[in-house]
Amino acid sequence: MKAQRAHFAEPLQLRSGAALSGYDLVYETYGCLNAAKSNAILVCHALSGHHHVAGHTADDPDNIGWWDNIIGPGRPLDTDKFFIVGVNNPGGCHGSTGPATVNPATGKPWGSDFPLMAVVDWVHAQARLADLLGIDAWAAVIGGSLGGMQALRWAITYPQRVRHALVIAAAPKLSAQNIGFNDVARQAILTDPDFHDGHYYDHGVTPWRGLRLARMLGHITYLSDHGMAAKFGRELRGGNVKFGYGVEFEIESYLRHQGDKFAGYFDANTYLLMTKALDYFDPARETNGNLAAALAVAKAKFLVVAFSTDWRFAPARSREIVDALLRNGQPVCYAESKASFGHDSFLMVDDYFHGVVRAYLANVSR
Amino acid sequence: MSTAFERPDFDVIASWVQPGERVLDLGCSDGSLLKRLIETRGVRGWGVEIEDAKVLAAIANGINVIQGDLEGGLTGFHNGAFEHVILSQTLQSMRHTEEIVSEMLRVGREAVVSFPNFGYWKHRMDILNGRMPVSDRLPYEWYDTPNIHLCTIADFDAFCAKRGITVKERKVFDEGREITEEHNFLGSLAVYRITRE
Numbered sequence: 001m002k003a004q005r006a007h008f009a010e011p012l013q014l015r016s017g018a019a020l021s022g023y024d025l026v027y028e029t030y031g032c033l034n035a036a037k038s039n040a041i042l043v044c045h046a047l048s049g050h051h052h053v054a055g056h057t058a059d060d061p062d063n064i065g066w067w068d069n070i071i072g073p074g075r076p077l078d079t080d081k082f083f084i085v086g087v088n089n090p091g092g093c094h095g096s097t098g099p100a101t102v103n104p105a106t107g108k109p110w111g112s113d114f115p116l117m118a119v120v121d122w123v124h125a126q127a128r129l130a131d132l133l134g135i136d137a138w139a140a141v142i143g144g145s146l147g148g149m150q151a152l153r154w155a156i157t158y159p160q161r162v163r164h165a166l167v168i169a170a171a172p173k174l175s176a177q178n179i180g181f182n183d184v185a186r187q188a189i190l191t192d193p194d195f196h197d198g199h200y201y202d203h204g205v206t207p208w209r210g211l212r213l214a215r216m217l218g219h220i221t222y223l224s225d226h227g228m229a230a231k232f233g234r235e236l237r238g239g240n241v242k243f244g245y246g247v248e249f250e251i252e253s254y255l256r257h258q259g260d261k262f263a264g265y266f267d268a269n270t271y272l273l274m275t276k277a278l279d280y281f282d283p284a285r286e287t288n289g290n291l292a293a294a295l296a297v298a299k300a301k302f303l304v305v306a307f308s309t310d311w312r313f314a315p316a317r318s319r320e321i322v323d324a325l326l327r328n329g330q331p332v333c334y335a336e337s338k339a340s341f342g343h344d345s346f347l348m349v350d351d352y353f354h355g356v357v358r359a360y361l362a363n364v365s366r
Numbered sequence: 367m368s369t370a371f372e373r374p375d376f377d378v379i380a381s382w383v384q385p386g387e388r389v390l391d392l393g394c395s396d397g398s399l400l401k402r403l404i405e406t407r408g409v410r411g412w413g414v415e416i417e418d419a420k421v422l423a424a425i426a427n428g429i430n431v432i433q434g435d436l437e438g439g440l441t442g443f444h445n446g447a448f449e450h451v452i453l454s455q456t457l458q459s460m461r462h463t464e465e466i467v468s469e470m471l472r473v474g475r476e477a478v479v480s481f482p483n484f485g486y487w488k489h490r491m492d493i494l495n496g497r498m499p500v501s502d503r504l505p506y507e508w509y510d511t512p513n514i515h516l517c518t519i520a521d522f523d524a525f526c527a528k529r530g531i532t533v534k535e536r537k538v539f540d541e542g543r544e545i546t547e548e549h550n551f552l553g554s555l556a557v558y559r560i561t562r563e
Contacts, residue, residue, distance in 0.1 A: 303425075322432060323442035329388055329410065333425050334432045338418075352418050359426040 003028050003051060003095060008128050012090070015118035015280075021104070025129055026095030027051045027087040030071065031079035033133070039365065040083045040135045042126060043067065044143030044150035047218075047274045048266060050094035053086035054079070069349045076358035081365045082139065090125050091117040091273045099269030100201065110269075112198025117273055119146070119281045123153045130161065139364055141300075142166035142357075144346035145313065146274065149281050152321065155298040156283050164364050165300040166357065169310055169346040171317035172291050172324070173282035178312065181221055182275040185214035189268045198269050211268045212259035219258050224309035224342035291324040301331040303360045305353060307345040308338050333360060374539045375454055375480040375557045376402060382478060382535070382559055383407050387449035390474060392436055392466070393456040395420045397429030412448075414440075437462050443473040452478045455555075459512040467531070471562045476534065480557040483538070485518030485550040502541075503554045519550040526560060535559040 005026050012020040028051045033040060043053045045066070054071035056064050071077040071084055088096040091114065099114040106113075130138065141151040141162050148170025155165040174182070189195060192210030196203050220228075228251060235250040247253045287293035302325055306318035315336050325332040335356040339345035346353065376399055383389055385408035391400050394413025403409045412430040415421050424431035437460065451474030453466065458481050460466055470477040482503035483489075489499035498508040506513065517525070519538065526533055538545045538553030545553040 319442055323444075326412065326432070326442065326447065327444045329447070331430050332412075332432070333430055334434075335418075335421055335425070336433045352422070355422050356425055359422055362426065363428045 002057060005095065006129060006132055008125070010128075012121065012125055012128075014115055014121045016116055018115040020090060020097070020115060020121075023090050023097035023125070024095070024101075025087055025090065025097075025125060027085060027129060028053065028065075029133075030054055030084040030086075031082055033083040033135070037135055038137070039081065039139050040085060040130075040133070041077060041361075042130070042138050042141045042154075043071065043077070043084060043086045044122075044126070044141065044147035044154075045086070045089065045092075046143065046145040046147045047271070047278070048262070049147065050092060051086040051088040051096075052094070053084070067347065069347075070354055070357065076354050076361060077142070078361070078365070082361070085129070085133065085135075087126055087129055089117070089122040091122075091270060091277075093267035093270040098267065099198070099273065100267045109199075109201040111201060112269060114269065114273070116276050119149050119153045119277055120157055122150055122277070123157050126150070126154075127158055127161065137161045137163055140164040140166055140361065142168065143170075144168040145170060145343065146278055146281075149278075152295075153281075153283060155300040155302070156294055159297050159299040162298075162300040164303065164360075165298070166303045166305075166360070167318070167321060168305045168353075169307055169313055169318075169343055170304075170321070171313040172284060172320050174279055175317075179279050181217065182279055185217050186272055186275055188213035188217070189272055192268075195268070198272075200268070206263070207268045208263040211266060211271060212256075212263040214268075214271060215262040215266075216255040216259040219255055221312045222342055222344040224311065224340060226309060227340045227342055230340065291320060292327040295321075295324050295330065296328050298325075298330065302333070303356070304332060304334045305346070305356060306334075306336050307342070307350075307353075308336055309340050310343045310345060312343040373399075373454075374542050374544070375537075375555060378537045378557045379403070379450075379452060379454070379478050379480075380407055383409050383450055385409065388412075388447065389450045389452065390414070390443070390448040391452045391454070392440075392470070393453065394424060394429065394431060396423035397427040397431060399452070399454060400424075400429050401427050409450075436460065436466055439465055440469040440473050443469075445472055446475060448474040450474055450476055450478055454478075454480050455482065457481045458514070458516050460515060463515045464529075467525075467560075468529075471531065471560070475563070476559060476561045478557065478559055479522075480555060481517065481522070482513075483519050483550065483553050483556050484516040485520060486540070486554045487551050488554070490551075501554065519553065519556050522556065522558065526558075531560050531562060533558060533560055 054065035054068045088094040099110045103110040141154045143151045148167040151165045189210035192207035194205040195207040232251040284291040284294045306315035322334045337353045339350040389409045389411045391413040400411035421433045451470040492499040537557045538549040539555045
């Protein structure tokens with residue numbers, strides 16, 4: 001596959017009241033759209049994801065898609081049966097219009113002038129991509145974490161255009177604890193001396209220290225205590241403590257490595273924007289906090305999956321979605337995997353989770 | 367899919383539901399009963415199942431299955447959300463027997479409970495002969511049985527009476543045939559239709 005680019009000239013009206021004058025979306029497709037255009041699945045990405053969901057490009061065999069383990073020929077999202085679409089959301093930093101791309105009004109990168117986005121704004125942008133591809137209704141919209149929130153939002157905002165919503169490791173809204181973690185991450189970036197009010201591009205620097213800290217913190221919340229203990233325990237790099245502040249424990253080495261790697265390629269403004277989209281997500285806000293009332297308009301059938309070791313969006317959060325659907329008498333399946341990788345479990349090879357998605361989608365393609 | 371002979375309670379339950387009604391099957395396994403009720407009776411069905419393999423099978427069967435533990439009650443299920451709540455041959459293996467019955471009658475207008483009758487004559491014979499009963503309906507040895515709350519038909523009647531639960535109907539079977547007299551002696555399987563109304 002090869003990344004494609006589409007330009008949308010019509011302004012995108014945003015939940016904030018602002019508008020995005022025009023924008024590009026970068027996307028990839030896998031498999032074939034059938035004649036009835038009824039076999040399309042949209043894969044929504046989470047905080048750090050993008051359009052490259054599976055496979056690799058000919059020129060870059062090491063650049064494997066972020067959800068390649070579940071998408072491909074014979075895999076649960078079977079590209080022999082389905083036409084899979086991955087898209088980088090606006091505000092992202094993988095090719096679609098975002099804070100690091102050039103603002104046509106100034107000729108300089110948008111930086112912090114880029115409007116903050118809400119999940120519903122992404123869904124509207126994705127709907128325009130669906131129009132462009134000639135897809136009236138998705139066979140399924142699927143996503144994990146923030147991606148799952150987009151699937152949920154799709155089912156509410158475009159009920160006629162989603163036949164199945166697969167909401168994985170998500171929540172109907174963030175808790176105070178979730179928002180608290182996000183704000184610490186944002187503060188790390190916002191207080192970095194190289195942040196320059198979000199216009200760091202003009203200064204030839206990036207607030208990589210802040211972004212690195214944000215990622216390290218985030219990473220802890222993606223893993224489970226048990227999973228971290230099993231993988232790192234209290235293992236020391238050098239065999240003995242050195243009574244200093246260098247890397248001593250394996251977990252320190254791991255987190256610093258993850259932080260460095262991430263800060264090397266991800267855009268800090270996108271990180272800020274994504275965490276805000278998470279914080280703002282609350283579809284029940286339109287129905288006085290009543291999630292069942294918000295979901296009542298949905299026509300989709302739902303598959304909700306949670307992971308028992310996920311404490312970021314614990315199974316109880318997924319059950320809020322399930323219970324709201326049950327209250328309305330809507331069709332829903334709910335599975336809870338015991339995978340040990342915490343929130344990140346949805347990105348891992350987990351036989352049960354993959355089996356559930358495979359079994360569910362087998363009925364979708366039938 | 368189980369045959370009518372293996373699960374005569376399936377036929378009875380099918381005769382008790384009406385098209386369009388909402389049915390919740392607790393411990394729904396692979397969703398066979400729900401699938402049958404949906405296909406032959408036109409109900410809207412949901413199931414609860416705890417075991418991964420059975421949840422997977424129910425999803426493959428196209429059933430709305432919610433993975434969860436009945437021992438925790440039916441938290442999350444709304445009062446009166448279902449016309450029928452079914453607990454098929456599971457009551458005897460539950461720890462929180464009273465709680466699940468009361469939860470079923472909270473979320474459902476009516477509950478259907480089936481269980482192996484411990485008062486069945488062959489079981490009584492086994493006891494008289496000094497051994498724990500092992501039969502088609504109770505296929506386990508005493509040391510490996512999941513059945514920790516076995517009861518007789520008379521016991522269950524008393525249980526309902528004491529709690530103000532109305533028995534709307536009771537069907538009793540042995541070897542796939544309905545028993546019309548001496549239920550507690552001749553029946554190996556009991557199917558109750560109970561309500562608080």
